[in-house]
Amino acid sequence: MNYHLPWADVVSITGYMRGKQNTFSDFDTTGLSFFETFTKKRMDYFQQEVHLQSNDDTSPLRWVAGLYYNWYKFGFEQDYTPTIAVPSSSVEGAAQNDWTLAPFAQVDYKILPSLTLTGGIRFSTETKDFLRSPQQVLAPFSPGAVTISGKHTWTNFTYHAGANYRIDEHAMAYFSYSTGFKSGAFNSRAPAGTGLLPFDFYINPPAKPEKATAYEIGAKTDWFDNRLRANVAAFWNKYDDLQIQYFLPLPGAPQVLANGANQKARGVEVELTALPIDNLTLTGSIGYLDSRYTSFVANLGNKDFKPIACNNVTVDHAQHGPCYLVPYRSPLWTFNFTAQYDFHLPDDLGLFSPNLSWGHETSYMTDLNNSIMGHQPAFSNLDGSLNYTDPSGHFTVSVWAKNITNVVHKLAAVPSS
16 A cells, blocks of 8 residues: 655555465385375465655655564374384474564665665564474373473664665666674474483574675666666675584484575676567576585585594585585575467457477585585576567466476485485
8 A cells, every 4th residue: 555645655565375285105115114204384475664755856865664563373293104114203282472673764865966875674583382292102392292392582783785886777787785794593303312412402592594785786778779688686695604504414314494504695696678570579697606605514424425534523614625515505606598470369358369488407415414416417407488568568377387498406405314
C-alpha cells in the first residue's frame, strides 16, 4: 500500500506465506527397504515493512527510512523405518521460532549534476527460540521424549556506501561498499549424545553469525540508439565465520554446525541485451567466479576418498596440499543466452512471444568434502516458454518447460553410508 503525502510517501509492504512438504528418501541405493526415511516439514512466515520515502523528484536529496519486522516458524519430524533390527532410535524432529526487527535508512544526494553519493544503515535484532528432539523411540516432543532447547538474540549494525557517475545519457559508472550479516543458528540435527561429548554441546552455544564485506564496481551502458545494452561488474566478497555443517568423526557420525571457515569470492559478470531487428530480443550473460577458503581449520573425520594424512586430524583445509578443499557449488564459469521474438497477432488480438534460454555451468563440487561422488561435470540446460499477452496488456498467460533436453545433474552428495 502506498499513501501519498505532500512531502513524502508512506509505503506498507505485508507478506504471509505457509508451506508444507512431505519427503520420502531411500538412502541405501538398493531394492531393499533398509535405509529409508519419511520427513514432514512445515513453515509459516510473516513480514511487515513500513517506510517513508521522499517524493520530490526535483530535489538533489532522495531518502527512505523505515522499520522491518518478520516472524518465521518452522518444524520437521523424520521417521526412520528400516525393516531389519537396528540399535539406533527411529524418530527425531526440531522446531524454531524466529523474530527479526530492523530499522533502516538510506539517502542519495546529487552533489553534482552527474555525481550521486549513497549511504545506508540498518540495525538488526534477531531472536531464535529453538527446540530439538534427537533420535529416539518416542515421538518428537511427546511426554517423556528427550529434548534440547536454546534461545538467543543477535544484534548487528550494517551499512552501505556508494557512488554513481553519469558519463552521459547513455552510460553510468558506479562503486559500492557493503557489509552483511546472517544471524547465528542452532543445529537442527544435533544428536542425543555420543558418550564422548554432552549432547547440549551441539546447541549451547549456537553457531556464531556469519559476516560479509562486499565491494563492487561496474558500468551500465546503452549503444546504437538503445539497440545494445552492455553492463559489466566486478566484485570482491569476504565472508567470516561461515556456518558449515559436517559429520564429526565420532560414533554415530553426529552432524555439527560450526564456524570453522572463512572465504573470499571475486569475479566478473557481463550482461548484454541486443535488439538486432524489430521484435527480436537477444540477451546473454557470462560470469567468472574465483571462490576459495582463506581458512578452514577442522577435523572432518575419516573419509575413504581422502588421503590418509587428512583423516581424523585437525588441519587447515584452505592450505594447498593433500587436504585442500574448494567451496562447493561454485562453478568457475557460467553462461546464459536467451532469444525471444514478439509476434503481433492480426486484428490487434495481442502478442505471442516464444522464448528459448540456454545455460551452461562448468564443473564444481556438490559436497563439503570434495568427494569423487559429489563431483558435477560441466553441463548445459535448455528452457523455453510460449507467452500470450492480451491487447490491453493487463495479463499474460505462459506455458513453459524446464530442462527440455532432460539433462541429469547432481544437486548434493551426502555421506550417509
